[in-house]
Structure formats: C-alpha cells, structure tokens
Amino acid sequence: MEERIIDVNFGPQHPSTHGVLRLRVKLNGETIVEAHPIIGYLHRNAEKLSENKFYPSVLIFMDRLDYVSNHNMELGYVLAVEKLADIEVPERAQWIRMMVVELNRIASHLVWLGTMGLDLGMITPFFYTFREREKIVQMFEMLSGARLTYNYISIGGVYKDIPNEFKDKFLEFYNEFPKRLEEIQKIFDENEIFIQRMKGIGYLSPEDAMSYSITGPVLRASGIKYDIRKKFPYLHYDKVEFEVPTSNECDNYARYKVRIEEMKQSLRIAKQAFDRIPEGEYFNPVYRKQGLLKIKGKGEVYSRTESPRGEFGVYIVGDGTYRPYRVRIRSPAFHNLSATNIMVKGLKIADMIATISTLDPVFGEVDR
Amino acid sequence: MIIERGKMKDGNEYILVNPESLIEELKNLKENGYNYLVLMSAVDYLKYREVVYHLSSYNEEKMVVVKVRTSDDVLPSATVLWDSANWFEREIYDLMGIKFNGHPDLKRIFLPEGWVGHPLRKDYDISKEQFVNMNDDGTDRVSFDPKDGW
Incomplete structure (x- = not known):
C-alpha cells in the first residue's frame, strides 16, 4: 500500500486530553510517526504573579497549580519559605501536614484511576473512585472549610486544628478503604480488554526516563527506585515505615500497578502520622501574634517534595524585602509529558490516549 | 573555569562558572554521578541574567548547583547532555529571553x-x-x- 503521512491536530478541546493538551500528530494510516505536545493554553505565569505578592499571599497561586493535589503544592512552597526565613514549625503541625498530604495523594491517584478508565471507555470505575475520593474531600472540608483550594497548610503550621469529628471519619475511612480499593482493582484486573490495552504499550526505558528528568510513579514504573521521601526526607518521613513500590515492566500496566500500590503505602503513612500527632500548638505562636505579612528572608533556597506526580520543587530567591525576588516552580508533570514522543512512536492513536492517561498530566501544573 | 564557590541558604553548594566552560563543567559533573537535571531557572538581576542548574543523582543522595551569568543573553545549550534541557531552555527563552546556542528547536513554549x-x-x-x-x-x-x- 502507498505510504501517505498526514498531519492531525489533536486537542486542545478533547475529552481525553486531561484538560487542554494539544498534540500535533503525524500519522501513517493509524500509526503514529511523531507526536509533539503543544502546551500553554492554561498558562497564567504564577512565577511572575508571585513576585508582586507578599510571602503568605503567594500560597493561593500554589493551590491553583495542581488542582487535584493542592496540599502537596502548598507544602512545597511553605517548606521553602520556612527554610528562607528560618521559621520553626510545631511538631503537631508537622504530623498533621504529613497526614493530609498522604490523604491528598490517595485522592489524586483516585482521580487519575477514574479518568484513566474513562479514557479507555470504562465508565464504571469512575463512579467507584469518585465515591472514595468524596470521603477524603469531606475530611478536608472539615479541616479547612473548602473542597478544592484548601489553603490549609500555612507558613508556620496549619491553618486550623483538627476538629473532634475528624477522628471518627478518618478511622472509618482507614478501615474501609483497603476493601474498596480491592473492589476497584478487580474491575480493572479482571477485564481482559484492559490488560491487553495496557501490557507492553507505552514503553519508557530507564535511560530515557533519566535523560528526560522524569520523576514520580512514571520513573518508578521504569525500574528506578527514586523517591524524595526516602532519599531527601522532609517533615518526618524518616520516622515512619513505608515501602517504595517499583516495577521493571516500563509499560502502561506497570504505571497503573505502581500507583495502586502507592495508595496502599500512603494510607499506611497517613495512619502512622495520625497515631503520632502530639498534643500542643498547631501554629507557630510567635507568628500567630505578629501575623505573617512581616516575613522576609535573604538568600536562595530550593525545597524538594514528592507530589503525586513526582518531584515538586520550589526555588526562591529572597532579597530581604517582604516580597520574593523570584519564585521558580519545578512541576513534575511538565517533564513527564515531555517524553510523550518517544513513548507513543509506532503506536496506534487509541494507545496514545492510554499512554498519556498513565502519565497523569494536570494542566494547572504543566502550564503554571 | 570556576569563578566562585559558595553555599546557598539551604545548605547546597554552588559553583559559578563562565559561559565558555559551562558545558564542560556540566559534563564533568554528569560523569561524576550527577545524572539528574532537576531544575533550570533563570533570574534577572537587571545588569545580567543568571541561569541556575540544580543537579542531583538518581542513585545517590547528593545535590549541587551550577550558576552561570550572561549579559548578552546567549548561552550554550545543555541539550547535548540531557533531553529534559530541551523544554527547560524553551521555557527560559520564552519567559526570560535567553537564547541557547545549539538548541534543536528553540521557540516559545507557553506564549503564542x-x-x-x-x-x-x-x-x-x-x-x-x-x-x-x-x-x-x-x-x-x-x-x-x-x-x-x-
């Protein structure tokens, strides 16, 4: 048959692009020759906006980066400012932070699991995963009063103390979630079509993953055991027990498996943190009295945290005034997405959609 | 050539190099185990622009920072060492206007x-x-x- 290569524009308005991803795809029949992501449709330049705000006010932009794991984004920024301005945080706040961050990781992975099902034409698991996520969101609502942009983790501690009803809600979730997760997992793993569409598709070699600065579950599914929580512990990650799940398969199925295992580990960490929350202050008393607006710092700091998508980093340059001179954000999904071309070359269009969904891009964070 | 050595506020060590020897220094570091390009940032200090490379390792727990200054906004590209430098440099070109010599496809990434x-x-x-x-x-x-x- 005659070979004819055509250019196809995919997105930015398409139900399976997880927001506003646009791809310029070169096709030979239905086989992909090249696929180049075009991004920037949700670009707000949070880095520039931050330069004109006081240190505590920048937090609202962080909330709007990765809008399915807001606590993780807040934490990355808050840790950087605390390093810059030498602010001490009470123990109680540290353990509460760890608990909410891990719960948020579960919520984020549940959103990914449900939407990945939608991309592959499985509507059922979406309702199961969102039912479980709803429980976590309700817990966050108890803590912060908000359901999406929490603004809960604050410089110097956390915004509010844990209410009494939270404890029952958390324990109920802790006891029930493993059973529910097994139920959801069965929908996927007992589906022959799902397995066939995931296994051996979207191969990403460890060498390429390292060269493209890929982090998070995508990297760990390529066989590299790299987790900031283990390598450069922050909060109290060195004091809790958990494992880092990896896989050597390097394909879509491996990425799915790694994220499922991660949810189990996150629940483990959240429970350990919940058990060890000590009595005491939840906010630095000095800053409670004087307010947060007078924070200033001089120097350069880089804080690294493990967000659900990989390494989230914030680099702040302070010039000794009340506003940051420069805020630089390292968003993990940006880099995970940059490897799209090498992963989907030679696949069919439908497999490309499955592959992109296992990369789990969130466009608030990719475009910043 | 290393012009300056020092420590940042967060405890990471940094080296300041001149643009001519930038790629050589980065290559040396990469061969010494710093195989992970964490972050490339650009900071505008009015008189000159500073590009900051955060390097880390996938195997060991270490981190180092490389800085380079430019006043004419032209630097050599690090795409020969890391594929991830491609999008980093496109982003810096887009938002800070620094051109990278040897970049395969230097165009704006976010803005039209x-x-x-x-x-x-x-x-x-x-x-x-x-x-x-x-x-x-x-x-x-x-x-x-x-x-x-x-």
Missing part, C-alpha cells in the same frame, strides 16, 4: 509566537495587555488592540 517581550524580565510592563487571535493560515497573531482579540 509573536508575543512582545519576555514576562519574567524585571523591565517587562505588566500593565500593557496583549490580545491573541489567529491568522487565516492558523498562525497566532498578537496585538495591543482589544478589538483584535478573541
């Missing part, structure tokens, strides 16, 4: 082609709005006239 100025520069005027529309052939058209926008 034809955008006037580089927003992260300190002298960029944020009060001037720019409006984007599309030409008949599908390319972007940027103008300062609100009637010309979407």
